[in-house]
Amino acid sequence: MRVHEDVRTKTYRWRWAALSTLLAAEAMNLLDATIVQVAAPVIHRDLGGPESGIQWFSAAYTLPFAVLLITGGRLGDMAGRKRVFVVGVTAFALASLLCALAPGAGTLIAARAVQGAAAALIIPQTIGLIRAMFDGPEMAKALGTIGPVMGLSAVCGPVLGAVLTHTVSWRAAFLVNVPLALIVLGTVPMLREDKAPQPPRMDPIGTVLAILGTGLIVYPLIQGDTAGPLPWTLMTGGAAVLILFVLHQRHAARRGLSPLIEPSLFRDRGFPAALATSTLFFAAMNGLMVVIVLQVQLGLGRGVLSAGLTLLPWSCALALSSWFAGTSLVPRYGSRVMFAGLGCLLAGLLAAIAVYHSSGPGTYPWPLLPALAVAGTGNGLFTVPFFTAALTRVRPHETGSAAGLLNAVQQFGGTLGIAVLGTTFFHILPDAGALSAAQTAFWIAIALLTAGTVTAALMRR
Template identity: 75%
Template sequence: MRVREATRRDAPTGVHRWRWIALGALLAAEAMNLLDATIVQVAAPVIHRDLGGAESAVQWFSAAYTLPFAVLLITGGRLGDMLGRRRVFAVGTAAFAVASVCCALAPGTGALVAARTVQGAAAALVIPQTIGLIRAMFDGAEMAKALGTIGPVMGLSAVCGPVLGSVLTHAVSWRAAFLVNVPIAVLVLAAVPALREDRAAEPPRLDAVGTVLAVAGAGLVVYPLIQGDTAGWPLWTWGAMAAGVAVLVGFGFQQRRAARRGRGPLVEPSLFRDRGFPAALATSTLLFAAVNGLTVVIVLQVQMGLGRDVLSAGLTLLPWSGALAVSSLAAGARLVPRYGNRVLFAGLGVLLAGVLAAVAVYHWTRPGSYPWALPGALALAGAGNGLATVPFFTAALSRVRPHETGSAAGLLNAVQQFGGTLGVALLGSAFFHVLDVPPARTSLDAAQVAFWLAAGLLVATAGAAAVMAGARGRS
């Protein structure tokens, strides 16, 4: 249950206008998160060239943000239930702005990675509050209209992110790519008074033990994946990953025990009573590992492999982002309502075809040359990405019961971010491994290996999606 101020249908025009201004602030905060992630992916090689450090630092510039964002998303949502969503939203936005300034002023790689970690934690406070705040301000048809604006804004952000990041980095500095968050955050904070406070009537308890276990387990898995190749895969890397898996298993048992004792677990255990939802989590992890890892590899190959500038990398990614935005809108508006889950498998097929086309482009490109046919293959992959993503979330949440919705949505978002972090670690490490291990190989060879690995992840994604859809059909 939720206590919130009533939204009057006969509200004065001025009040009505302020509600839409407040919605603009919420959408700007959502866009800021996506822009920051894509901007840094494009700028990462330039940052590394400026600040120095090991090659693995390029992966950490992304992973240091997405890892805390993933594991703290559900906790951020709980804090909104407890303390008030508007308050937590404002604190998170302010912290994000301060962390962005620290990123822009970072004197070295370690300081930047630390600031990115704070950024990710701040984003985990901001993003879970937006839908709850929209529901607090709007009713009926207006609420549907307000929620419907999220998809187009996210699509536009996905298109603009690589271009904006490359233009800012090329024309000014990579530091400007972080400072662009500051004016957006200031405008969002200025509109916070227009938001209506919203909190749970019976605030849940904060599962501190579960949060610590989730953070520790995820960190122990991701850290050696990124550092392992640089360190030569010593024994401690394998021990750390094994320990991380053990901690995550312990997290599962701790969640069951907390639920039995009525202590408000982070994850609703009833979600795992059949294999449909666990299969959805596996599908999300594998899909976003492939997609996020590939975008990083593309940037690495163009900038660090071919020595091209950041603008070339941004423009190379543009066909992927543009096709993703268009296909997402088409899937949500027309295809999914008509064809259902078949769109998911068609999208995975198109995405896989785009990945294999990119492998062929890399294979036939002369060493040292730019792969001019690559944008076409990436447009195909982006179209498949958009077609697959929209029906996936619809299918994953279709069997979730009302009291499980918050936990399920938070867990799906968290797993999406965690999968993206794993993809950056896995595919990025594969790219650098091919370059570093004798005999000497070109960046085109390294990109081919990473894309083949992504193709394998997509085949596994289709298998997990089939289990998800099959479990749904038998229910």
């Protein structure tokens, strides 16, 4: 009897140690994204190049991450999730090393794109591998650890990036990924291989169309006047390519092939409304984080440490409110919490605009910190019920495609927000100054969130 208890204890410890490996990989992805947002102005000052490079340091990562997420999930189904996970972590570590050694902005942007593609191989495998290791109540408990780890990463990312960049170098902000990746690879033998019993086929044409369409839209938004004489032509071409992508998906479904996106998801307007809401919400959130950092560093001339600490109230409030929403509010009030979060978020952004309006040039806006804490609280209150509501009416066979598409749209929305709000800031900065540029970017974010409130209401109906 004692022997059986020892075996069960060892098995239990093995599973949770393996779970730590997966959570470390998830945290590595989020840490990298938030670290670079804070360090980007310092990187640009060191490497030079056009101002649009500040946006590309983030967008070059999130764009391939967004469009390759579903493909990464398919590869895990086909070749084995553990195998694809190892390939992704290895590529991520090598790309991080290349980022740290980059001699110029172009090399860094290319390495960031490789990082994003590698993250698209890592992230889709984690939930599948967790399901392979746990079942019953243990699986629910294991999946429940993802939220707190992501919240902690969101809090630590800006501060860690600021401290490393301030005390060592921005290159250290990329090098921190290498030991993390080596630790993850060292514990990979604890993971159990898993693949789909009936693996889906790849959709290379759909993948290429998605990459080309989104790239043609995002590129002129970030480059602005330097995108060439016909930026609207590029964006129109991108929209046409995305329409072609939709037609290809329908055609593939009719022929019994494996499209990237499950067409049945769009029969109920609730899920398309969720996709629109995700795009608008994360465009506002990601774009604002970049604008706040730019205003502190370029407008006030403060260091990267000040920029990172400015984001700390937002990140801490986000982590606490998302935990409270998940454990207490959403089980009791359901999707109504989503609208309370949006209201709180809009109040925080309006307060931030008032702070920027009343602040003098060159003085640090201390009242901005509580305003950002209110906004972060709204962010956390919205996120938990949103994903719950978005997947409520999704049928079992659509879950994988729906989750992958929601994640992809979230990353694409973040890229779009960095492009639109960042370009707006740089366009206004030379003539009106950083305070006016920040106010305008915040008003655009409020407009995006107002539209997101309408699409969120369509989700409920």
